[in-house]
Amino acid sequence: MSTVSSTIPEAKPNYLTSDFSIKSWLLTTDHKRIGILYLISISLMFLLGGILAGLIRLELLTPTGDVFQPENYNKIFTMHGVVMIFFFLIPSIPATLGNFLIPLMIGARDLAFPRINLLSWYIYLVGGVLTLSAMALGGVDTGWTFYTPYSSTYSNTYVMLTALGVFVSGFSSILTGLNFIVTIHRMRAPGLTWFRLPLFVWGHYATSLIMILGTPVVAVTILLVALERGLRIGFFDPALGGDPVLFQHLFWFYSHPAVYIMILPGMGVQSELIAAMSRKKVFGYEVVAISSVAIAVIGFLVWGHHMFVSSQSWYAGLVFSFLSFLVAVPSAIKVFNWTATLYRGSNAFLTPMLYAYGFIGLFTIGGLTGLFLSAMGLDVHMHDTYFVVAHFHYVMVGGAIMAFLGGLHFWWPKMTGRMYYEPLARLSAVLIFVGFNLTFFPQFILGYLGMPRRYHAYPEEFQVLNVLSTAGATVLAIGYLFPATYLLYSLFKGEKAPANPWNAKGLEWEQAPSPPPTFNFDHTPEVHEPAYAYAPEKEKEVVHS
Amino acid sequence: MGSIPFLPPSASSVSGEVDAFYFFMVAVTAFFSLLVFGLVVFMAVKYRRKSDQDQPRAILGSVPLEIVWTAIPFLIGMVMFGWSAKIFFTIMTPPEDAIEMYATGKQWMWKIQHRNGKREINELHVPVGQAIKLKMTSEDVIHSFFVPAFRTKMDVLPGRYTTTWFRPTKVGKYHLFCTEYCGTKHSGMIGWVYVMQPEDYQKWLQGDSGEGTLAQRGEKLFNELGCANCHRTDGKGRGPSLVGVAGEMVELERGAKVLADEEYLRESILNPQAKLVAGYQGIMPVFQGLVSEDQLLQLIEYLKSIGKTQKAPAAKPAAPASRTAATAATVQGKGL
Ligand SMILES: [Cu+2]
Ligand SMILES: [Cu+2]
Numbered sequence: 001m002s003t004v005s006s007t008i009p010e011a012k013p014n015y016l017t018s019d020f021s022i023k024s025w026l027l028t029t030d031h032k033r034i035g036i037l038y039l040i041s042i043s044l045m046f047l048l049g050g051i052l053a054g055l056i057r058l059e060l061l062t063p064t065g066d067v068f069q070p071e072n073y074n075k076i077f078t079m080h081g082v083v084m085i086f087f088f089l090i091p092s093i094p095a096t097l098g099n100f101l102i103p104l105m106i107g108a109r110d111l112a113f114p115r116i117n118l119l120s121w122y123i124y125l126v127g128g129v130l131t132l133s134a135m136a137l138g139g140v141d142t143g144w145t146f147y148t149p150y151s152s153t154y155s156n157t158y159v160m161l162t163a164l165g166v167f168v169s170g171f172s173s174i175l176t177g178l179n180f181i182v183t184i185h186r187m188r189a190p191g192l193t194w195f196r197l198p199l200f201v202w203g204h205y206a207t208s209l210i211m212i213l214g215t216p217v218v219a220v221t222i223l224l225v226a227l228e229r230g231l232r233i234g235f236f237d238p239a240l241g242g243d244p245v246l247f248q249h250l251f252w253f254y255s256h257p258a259v260y261i262m263i264l265p266g267m268g269v270q271s272e273l274i275a276a277m278s279r280k281k282v283f284g285y286e287v288v289a290i291s292s293v294a295i296a297v298i299g300f301l302v303w304g305h306h307m308f309v310s311s312q313s314w315y316a317g318l319v320f321s322f323l324s325f326l327v328a329v330p331s332a333i334k335v336f337n338w339t340a341t342l343y344r345g346s347n348a349f350l351t352p353m354l355y356a357y358g359f360i361g362l363f364t365i366g367g368l369t370g371l372f373l374s375a376m377g378l379d380v381h382m383h384d385t386y387f388v389v390a391h392f393h394y395v396m397v398g399g400a401i402m403a404f405l406g407g408l409h410f411w412w413p414k415m416t417g418r419m420y421y422e423p424l425a426r427l428s429a430v431l432i433f434v435g436f437n438l439t440f441f442p443q444f445i446l447g448y449l450g451m452p453r454r455y456h457a458y459p460e461e462f463q464v465l466n467v468l469s470t471a472g473a474t475v476l477a478i479g480y481l482f483p484a485t486y487l488l489y490s491l492f493k494g495e496k497a498p499a500n501p502w503n504a505k506g507l508e509w510e511q512a513p514s515p516p517p518t519f520n521f522d523h524t525p526e527v528h529e530p531a532y533a534y535a536p537e538k539e540k541e542v543v544h545s
Numbered sequence: 546m547g548s549i550p551f552l553p554p555s556a557s558s559v560s561g562e563v564d565a566f567y568f569f570m571v572a573v574t575a576f577f578s579l580l581v582f583g584l585v586v587f588m589a590v591k592y593r594r595k596s597d598q599d600q601p602r603a604i605l606g607s608v609p610l611e612i613v614w615t616a617i618p619f620l621i622g623m624v625m626f627g628w629s630a631k632i633f634f635t636i637m638t639p640p641e642d643a644i645e646m647y648a649t650g651k652q653w654m655w656k657i658q659h660r661n662g663k664r665e666i667n668e669l670h671v672p673v674g675q676a677i678k679l680k681m682t683s684e685d686v687i688h689s690f691f692v693p694a695f696r697t698k699m700d701v702l703p704g705r706y707t708t709t710w711f712r713p714t715k716v717g718k719y720h721l722f723c724t725e726y727c728g729t730k731h732s733g734m735i736g737w738v739y740v741m742q743p744e745d746y747q748k749w750l751q752g753d754s755g756e757g758t759l760a761q762r763g764e765k766l767f768n769e770l771g772c773a774n775c776h777r778t779d780g781k782g783r784g785p786s787l788v789g790v791a792g793e794m795v796e797l798e799r800g801a802k803v804l805a806d807e808e809y810l811r812e813s814i815l816n817p818q819a820k821l822v823a824g825y826q827g828i829m830p831v832f833q834g835l836v837s838e839d840q841l842l843q844l845i846e847y848l849k850s851i852g853k854t855q856k857a858p859a860a861k862p863a864a865p866a867s868r869t870a871a872t873a874a875t876v877q878g879k880g881l
Contacts, residue, residue, distance in 0.1 A: 071729045143726045149703065150686040150728060154652070238704025239833075244687055245702070278592075279599065284606035309689065310700045311707050314637060318630055325622035332618040333611070339581055340610070342588035346599035349589070357585055364581050368574035375625050377632025378570065381563055381696040384689060384724040448567065450553045450693025452724040455732035459720065464549050503597075535603035 014417065014515040029114035030518055035100030036415070037121050038091060043484075045087040045128065050480065052080035057439075057473040060466045065457035073456040074141040075157065081144030086166050087128050089400055090173055090258065093265035094180070094211075095124070097407050098204045100415060102180060104508035104516060105198050107189025107525040112182040120175035127169025134161035143454060145255070148236035148247040152228040160226060167222045170215045173261070177211030180204050189507070191527035195289070198506055198531050199275075199282060202289040203268025206296040210257045210264075214300070218254035221247065245310055252303035260299045262396055263363075264292055266403030267334055270359050273406050274338050276504035277353035278345030281532035284337040291330035298327040308379050317376055324374035331367050335360060350502075351425040355406025358433045362398025366391060369444065384454075387447025390440045398436055405432070405483060412487065413497030414508060417515040420490040428482030435479045438472025505532050556719060556740065557695035558676075558712040559636050564696075566628055573621060636697055639710035643678035646671075647759075647846075649838045650681065650688035650701040653730035655721065658842060662758040663750055667736030669721060672746035676712040680807065684838045689725035692738055700725055706807050713740040763847025766840055775829065784829060785822050791845075791852025796823045805852070810845050 015032045018024075025033060055076050059067045068076065099117065103110050111117050134140055140162040142151040151159050184205050188197070224235045225247070234240025236247040275282050282288055304312055304320030338360060347353065369391040373379050382388065413419055442465040451462045458466070500509040508516075511525045555564060592601075647658040648669075657665045671677050681690055683703040690709055691698040694717075699709035723734035741749065756762060767773055775784035795805045798821045803809055812819050814836070817829035836844065 065732070070732065074726075074729060074731070141728070145726075147687060147726065150726070154686050154728060238702075244704070278601070279594075280601055281603050281605060283604060284611055287606065287611050308633070309698050311702060311705070314634065317633070321630060322626055325626045326619075328622060329615060329618050333615055335581060336610075336614040337606075339584050339588075340604075342585065342592060344601050344604065345588070345592050346594045346601045347589050347592050348594040353589075357589060360585055361582055364578050368578060371574065371622065371625060372567075372570050375566070375570065375629030377563060377629040377636060378566055379629075380633065380636050380698050381693070383698060384691075384726075445549070445551060448552065449550060450691070450720065450722065452691065452722045452732075454726040457732050461550060533603075535600060 012513075012517060014513065015518045016417070016515055018518050027118070029110070029118050031099050031103050031111050031114065031117060032415070032516065032518075032520075034117050034121055035096050035098075038095040038099060038124070041121075041124065041128065042088050042092055042096065045083055048132075049080055049084040049088055050477065052076050052083065054473065054477060056080060057470040059456065060458070061470045063458050063460045063463050063466075068456070070456045071141060072139075074143075074454070075135075075139035077454060078140050078143050079135050082131060082140070082162060082166065084396075085144055085258070085262075086169055087124075087131065089262040089396055091124060091176075092262070092400065092404050093269060093407065094173075094204060094207055094261075095120075095176055097200075097269065097404070097411060098180065098207075098265060099176070101411065101508055102183060102201060102204060103187070104414075104512055104520055105201055105506060106184065106187060106192055107507050107511070107521065107527065108183065108187040109519045109521070111179045112186055113179050116175050117179055120172040120179070123175070124169050124172040127165045127167075127172065129165075130168060131162050131165030134158035134165065137161070145251060146222075146225060146247075147251075148225060148228070148242075148244050149238070152225050152235075152247075153237045153239070160229060163222045163225060167219055170219050173211045174215045177208035177215075180208040181212070184208075189525050189527050195286060196527060196530050197289075198268075199271035199285070199288055199292075200265075200268035202292050203264045203266075203271070206292040207261050207264045207268075209293075209296050210261050210299065214254045214257040214261075217250060218258075221250040221254070224250075245307070245312065248307055248310055249303065252306045253300075256303040256306065257296070257299045259392070259395065260295055262400045264295060266359070266363075266400045267292065269403040269407035269410075270334075270338060270356055270363075272506075273352045273356040273403075273410055274341050275532045275534075276410070276502050276506075277350060277356060278342055278347045279503075279534045280341055280345045281530070281534065282337060283340040283343070284333075285531065288334055288337050291333050294330045295327060298323060298330075302327055302374075305374050305379070308376050309383055321374055321376045325371065328367060328371060328374070331363075335364055335367070349426075351420075351422060351429055352406050352410035352502075354426060354429040354433075355402050355409065358429065359399060359402040359406065361433075362394050362402060362436065366394030366398055369394065381450075382447055384452055385447035386443040386451045386453055389453050390443035390447060393440045393443075398440070402432070405429075408483075408487075410502070411508075412490070413501045414512075414514045414516070416491055416494075417497050418490045418494030419497050419501065420494055421486050424482060424486045428479050428486075431475060431479035431482065435472050435475030435477075439469050439476050440472070442466070442468045442472075505534055553693040554715070554717065554719060555694065555696075556713055556715040556717060557692075557697065558714055559632070560694065560696040560714075562632055562635070566632055569628075570625065573625075639678040639708065640676045640712070643676035643710050645678050645680060647842045648679045648681040648690060648701070649842070650683040650685075650690070650723065650727075650734075651838075652685050652728050653723070653734040655690075655723075655734065655736050656839060658759055658839060659750065660759050660846065661750055662756065662762060667721070668739065669736065670739045670741060670746060670749050671713055672743040673713050673716050673740050675743070676710060678708060678710040680842070681707050681709065682838050682842075686727045687725045688723045688727050688734065691722045691724040692719055693722070694719035694738075698724060706811070713738075716740050716742060759843050759846040760850035761847075763843035763845070763850075766836070766844055767847055770832070770836070772844075785825060787848055788851050791849045793852070797821060798823050807845055810848055811841060814841065814844060 015030055059073055137158055140157045140159055142155050142159055227233045228235050234242040236242040236244050271282050302320055302324045304316055305324045308317045446462055446465045451458055497514045499513045507525050512520055649656040655667050657669050681701045683701045688701040689698055690701055695711040697709055697711050699707050717740055719738045721736040721738050775782045776787045778786055778788055780786035790805050793805055794802050796802055815833045818827045821827050
């Protein structure tokens, strides 16, 4: 091709344009490309899990089980849980935004182990394919909790294949966690001390601790179920000399901390959004940072709050209840600090901020209703009812997904080099918020009324609230379809994004173009100021109440 | 369809306090939620961005504020913790005067046995005002016994006994749900609890109770299964006499001692080799898989009827004030 001298000189290639071949994507070790690969995979999983959720709400529109056979309904809610938790929520923020942003935020060229990073994506894929093939072959009906001896002895569905998929995908989160920890310890830019790190990085550090300490336990637990199911070695089934409650201890030892794997990165995103959108340093920065680690640590000691009526010792229950109230404190502290950050800020009504406001609202409700369930005497009544379902959806969907969407919008220009259409984005943020509340708020009431979870059919007096919930789910689904369309559209037609469209602080905005080149920075950045140094140094003041 | 209810019927001695605690929780959490929402909305509007050039001053933080909003949630949390723990112990500790009944969970039904031998499926009839203690087990997977109107729930496990109790306070018909997911027809594992006037209950109880009391049925089984061949009442059989064993301390080989409660009796029948009685050989056949959970309960009920526990509905210290009576009281008081 002949070059024409009059053409504008091509901009330097970025990580997206450096090589267009499929091979360059599938063998990439660039953390940003791996983040994108993850983003595509988890979005598909979210779509699948969302469709399954829609089917659940469809069945529950009427009291009788008239849409699906009971065995199919059970498979639907099981697959909804498995897909959403293990294949969407756990990898969601860390593997996409975390992967993409941590090196950029700390001024590194890549993660510490780029090839292991790619490996973790392939492991995730293998796990996903195994689990999805179990679904295609006929599904699994144990609930995502796999309680024994139902899962180990009684269920005639594809328990082993599903569990194998979960087992395998666990290694991808172990590797991701390991990679983050090493990267954050070893690869920070000169001058970037721990207390200058963005809170997003703190959140991911705490998350990574849980990933590498907790995930092996669930892997071992799944292995034990497999041994019992396959070889009839008794661990959990009393008929084989096992103890069914032991399974619950092992399972929740991982799965309670796992809810923090899902929410801590979201809290990290939240801090970034609030700071950038209010142009202020997060109030009580150190406290917010340390509280992430506190949550990760105490979070390992509260698993028994899922087992108050399981025949667990009352005194163990007492300790678990106490610690559950304790772990709520750092979360409350975070909420207060985010709120205080807004004080005298320059709070923009932009889409990322709308998600951040939504996050505060929904996470506050999710967190506070957790107290109802930590309270032993009340949990006896509420355990395994729709109250629990509502509570954890407020935390997981209202918290984690709102943060994920907020973060996705916020860093979209950085990741893709394009701006999305703002009015539509705002509208969809509002739709999602309204739809979400309409879906899940009625479930709190249903729970106190006593409607058990995982019921295919229910007594008639519960119908009105279920109809409301299904109506909300419809609005929510429409809300989710919006970003799926306008974000994709922006890839082709969106306005070109400048390096720093929000005028935000942070190395990823100030030192790297949008989208960044393969190795992020031309030369290693040096850091001379704290995180979120929006206001000039001399104007800083400390308020005292 | 109809209007939206907000509370389930309140029909047990604990439901009032659970509701009171619930209202307390709703009030406290609603207050804090509204406080936070109010502040967020207020500041979102008041301090909204007015121009792209806005650069607010930094406010780094405040130690006193951090202390306040750490201490307040913690202290409030401790109040919630203390009160709810107290309620929990009330819900879990059966009172002395509770009468016993048995429930067996099975995919996908509830089987109830009354001590006089009356049996029912997916229904439970109880007299109003009387504390009822349910001893529960499962024949297969884990189930959970939940009566929303009583605000009580307890998991029902295979291979062991769990206990729940309640004192119904209002005559009526209430939902019974299984709340631990247990397979295909989990949502069909439901039934009704009928709370009746004591006279009606007595009448109901007397009607067609089948083949005698639970203990009588247990005795029949005891003979049919050949237990009586080894366990002779005169103590001259190949196994120990079982008269006066239930509720007593049993000496095992190598000098260990164990209380002969339901759990122990159950294990001694299903898997005798697990704990051998001092001075005896492990010759008793294994009955695991040969007797159903219902039959086991009958056998145990029989053993209790010839045991030291001498179960009157209330283990009143009016019985001979021996070491045994004291043991019996602890057995009853603690539950299993
Ligand atoms: Cu938990
Ligand atoms: Cu059940």
